[in-house]
Amino acid sequence: MNLPFIHLDAGGPVAILLFLAVPILLVLLVAGLIVLTIVLVRRANKKNAAAQQAPLAPSPFAAAESPPYPSAGAQTSPDDARGNAQ
């Protein structure tokens, strides 16, 4: 459904402005929504980037879990180590 501008009677610039007031406001509202969306996308993008770069949070049980055995590498048997070297 088109706005019936074609039937506009000559009523001077003020009449035309009043006639166009609501459509202009709605178009401005759309422009505002576009700007708002750009801001939301930039913010979401920043959060995404931060989430991807953030190191994994240390486990609260890390201290309890760490020793008694030194490390995974140290548990490798001599045979495995030889195999890896080959």
Added chain:
Amino acid sequence: MQRLRNNNKVTLAVYTLSHFIVDFCCFCMLFGVFLPAAPSLLAASEGFLLYNVLAFGLQPLVGSVADANRRIPIAAIGVSLLLAGLLLGGAAPYAALIACALGNACFHVGGGIDSLANTNGKAARSGVFVSSGALGVSLGTLFGNLGARFSLALPIALAATALLSLALFVPTSKHSEPYRVNFDFARAARSAGEVVALCAVSIAVRSFAGFIVPMSWKATAGLAVLPGAASALGKASGGVLADKFGARRVGVASLLLSVPLLVFGQNAALVSLLGLALFNMTMPITLCAVASKLPRNPGLAFGITTLALLVGTVPVFFVTVGASLAKWLIAALVALSAACLFAATPARSSRQLEMDIKKEKSR
């Protein structure tokens, strides 16, 4: 009942059916209640524009809020608002229009999030979800234009059914951590801003082109429903085909193939309908491409696509394009839309490459 609530296919069926109902009810209200009550043609046109701005333009904002608060049952809130608008009906046409538009925005975000978040990186689910809306719009317009025989009883009953179905079969999220959708429909080398902008231009341009397609064959009310059915078929099949053959291949090929059919199908219903189906296949592809770059914000991703649709719709309220110019304009705009899609989507997604490698290995 508990098993049904946790079934992904049941949830999709409920959202898809509710999408049809929501769009059907909104257009029943617009054509059956608001249009007859409008004091002038200008007021009616402005009301329709206001509806579009609220229903489509607010979705990025609503989507962003819904992304941050997963526990909000946004779709059910939307249908409740819609029901309130329908109950207001002719007593307060503007309030009814605003309530229905806000309800529409909320429901679409809820359904959109479900279609993006509850699928394993596939576009088929979002294609199926968006497809039913086109049919709802066509049938709602037809029903709303019944004149003296029009009654709000059917839309109210349908909206109540949709609300009940959502309450019964769609579980409210118990999670509060951010979403993490897993799509691979956007070119990895492009930044999120580039993909969002390219897809938004592709959608907006396509949206405007869709409104100026000449369809002289659509003379009777019965035939007027067929474009909606063809669009629904195109949207649903577009997602399935994109999963199988790749987003860029399906999106660009379907858009370019649709041009001659839309341009030369002015007097041939079947040719025109085939063109419309092809023309609408890109809808789930652009949606999933945007969602690929905003993995934690499926609501915002869905809202961006509807805002782009609105941007393409607004000029239709101000400009009338003649049939001869329309043909050239459609060809140029669809080509531009295809070029944007080409630039935004990958030739072959990494998931498809993985599948190909697995197939090669199994041989």
